[in-house]
Amino acid sequence: MMPVQQSQGTHDVAVEIGGMPIVLRTQDADFRTLLEDRYVGFVRPSTCAGSFSFDVDVMKPERYVSEQEELKVWLEDGIWRLERGDFRAQWDPRIGRGRILQALSPYAIDSVLRVVHTLIQAPQGGFLLHGASAIRNGRAFLFSGVSGAGKTTISRLAPPDVILLTDEISYIRREGECYRACGTPFAGELARVGENATAPIERLFFLAKGPNNRIDPIETSDALRMLLRNILFFADDSVLVKMVFSSACEFLARVPAFRLTFYPDVRVWDLIQ
Amino acid sequence: MPDTYIARSTAIAARMLGGEMMIMSAVDSTFFTLNEVATVIWQAADGRTPLAEIVEQRVCGEFEVEPEVARRDVEQFVSELSRQGILLVSDQPIAEAKPGTAEAQ
Numbered sequence: 001m002m003p004v005q006q007s008q009g010t011h012d013v014a015v016e017i018g019g020m021p022i023v024l025r026t027q028d029a030d031f032r033t034l035l036e037d038r039y040v041g042f043v044r045p046s047t048c049a050g051s052f053s054f055d056v057d058v059m060k061p062e063r064y065v066s067e068q069e070e071l072k073v074w075l076e077d078g079i080w081r082l083e084r085g086d087f088r089a090q091w092d093p094r095i096g097r098g099r100i101l102q103a104l105s106p107y108a109i110d111s112v113l114r115v116v117h118t119l120i121q122a123p124q125g126g127f128l129l130h131g132a133s134a135i136r137n138g139r140a141f142l143f144s145g146v147s148g149a150g151k152t153t154i155s156r157l158a159p160p161d162v163i164l165l166t167d168e169i170s171y172i173r174r175e176g177e178c179y180r181a182c183g184t185p186f187a188g189e190l191a192r193v194g195e196n197a198t199a200p201i202e203r204l205f206f207l208a209k210g211p212n213n214r215i216d217p218i219e220t221s222d223a224l225r226m227l228l229r230n231i232l233f234f235a236d237d238s239v240l241v242k243m244v245f246s247s248a249c250e251f252l253a254r255v256p257a258f259r260l261t262f263y264p265d266v267r268v269w270d271l272i273q
Numbered sequence: 274m275p276d277t278y279i280a281r282s283t284a285i286a287a288r289m290l291g292g293e294m295m296i297m298s299a300v301d302s303t304f305f306t307l308n309e310v311a312t313v314i315w316q317a318a319d320g321r322t323p324l325a326e327i328v329e330q331r332v333c334g335e336f337e338v339e340p341e342v343a344r345r346d347v348e349q350f351v352s353e354l355s356r357q358g359i360l361l362v363s364d365q366p367i368a369e370a371k372p373g374t375a376e377a378q
Contacts, residue, residue: 220291221306228297228304238284238299245286245297252290 012046015039015113018171018182019198020120022113023053024100031058031104038106039185041196051096052120054089054112058104073115073234080235082115084108091116110186114169115234122243125174125250128232132188133170133181135163140181140199141272142170143260144230145207152189153264154207162269166194169232172201172251179255204251205260205272213268216259223257224248279327279351279360280320280367287315296359303357310336311350318360320367324351 011032014021021044026032036043071084080098082089087108091098098116102108118128131144132151143154155167165171165181168188173180179201183194206218206226227248233240262268281287287296294307294315307315313335317327324347332343354360361367 221293221295224290224295225304225306228302233302241297241299241302242286245299246288249288249290249295 013039014044014046015042015185016044016196017042017113017117017184018121018126018173020052020117022116024056024109025053026056026058028056028058028104031056034104034106035109038109039193041183041193042185052116053096054091054098054100056100056102056109059101060103071111071115071234075235075237080115080119082112082234084111087112091119093119114186114232117171118232118234119240121171121173122240122247125247126172126179127244127247127251128184129170129172129227130168130230130232131170132167133165133183133194134158135165135181135195135197135199136161136272138199139202140165141202142172142181142204143207144170144204144226146230149207150209150262150264151207153209154262154268155188155190157264157266157268159266159269163195163197164192165197167192173198174247174250177254179251201255204255204257206257208259208261209264210261211263213262213271214260215271216261218257218259220252220257223252227252227257275364276323276325277351278320278322278363278366279314279318279324279355280363281315281318282359282361285359298358300358305354305357305359310338310346314347314350315360320361320363324348 009027010025012023012025013032013035014023023046024035069085073082080091086105087102089098089100089112100112121127129144131142132155133140133142143151145151152167155164158164165183166186167190169184169186171182171184173182180198181201182198183196185193187193231244233244284299285296286299294312296305313331314327317331328343328347333340351360355362
């Protein structure tokens with residue numbers, strides 16, 4: 001496990017997902033331990049600090065910090081505000097800094113990181129996607145779908161030569177004309193942190209279970225509709241909506257999308273080369 | 274009858290992809306796909322060209338359709354997109370949208 005910096009009772013932990021380190025600064029040693037356990041493979045020395053950081057205050061576990069049970073994200077005076085029952089956070093994208101008040105819970109910090117990464121990626125043409133992703137032969141494949149579509153199933157069936165990036169939330173970055181998939185620690189039913197690896201995206205598959213394995217072409221409008229449905233998107237903000245729409249269109253203009261119908265056994269991976 | 278003018282709302286994102294015009298409302302994220310004729314009307318909706326002229330020159334000029342049928346269909350289309358907040362409709366020319374706000378390019 002990577003060492004973390006400790007000074008004057010403060011613990012800095014840099015969690016790097018998608019090549020974006022976010023420094024989490026806390027005075028709570030239990031929270032530091034939680035971060036190191038939760039994000040194993042994604043923790044970096046805080047000296048590698050990037051442009052983003054949060055001061056984190058941990059509340060007593062029995063106390064809710066907000067009555068807001070549903071996640072709410074909104075922009076106010078240039079500052080993003082995030083609120084749910086177990087956390088309240090704010091982040092200023094102009095200076096890359098923010099504060100989090102949360103319960104001692106991995107779910108709270110998971111949610112904050114997911115939202116912040118979507119906000120970081122949106123202006124750069126990247127996004128987070130409900131979907132599994134994996135690398136085979138140096139190329140990444142995305143498997144997107146709603147709950148029950150088969151994200152965890154296809155991940156579980158992956159042969160040994162496949163590097164699993166996630167079975168739940170895929171991280172897509174744009175680099176010029178190329179898109180890369182990056183591993184995430186955001187696990188689904190597989191309950192396994194993805195590999196912190198990255199590769200250029202070869203194909204996007206929309207998953208469906210069926211009696212046999214087949215790959216079918218898909219209309220662009222259908223692909224866009226399904227892609228938009230599965231992109232993680234938290235805020236009712238018109239500027240952000242336009243960015244996400246544009247990112248989805250740009251992505252589909254460069255990455256071929258198909259429908260992958262599969263019967264849940266290992267032979268489906270014969271189609272994914 | 275006064276002229277009718279139509280303009281694209283600034284609260285949308287739109288993109289031609291795979292030969293189809295895709296539009297998403299920035300207000301409620303509603304998603305639309307326009308067919309070929311609807312796309313022509315959409316692209317002609319500059320706020321300055323009267324709707325009757327769009328029907329005559331763009332729709333009837335580019336597609337094999339009777340003027341009366343075209344007028345009726347276009348009015349129905351415009352009414353639907355107006356109700357969704359995607360098109361603005363006025364009996365006066367509509368001021369040009371600010372650059373970069375009307376359509377994602």
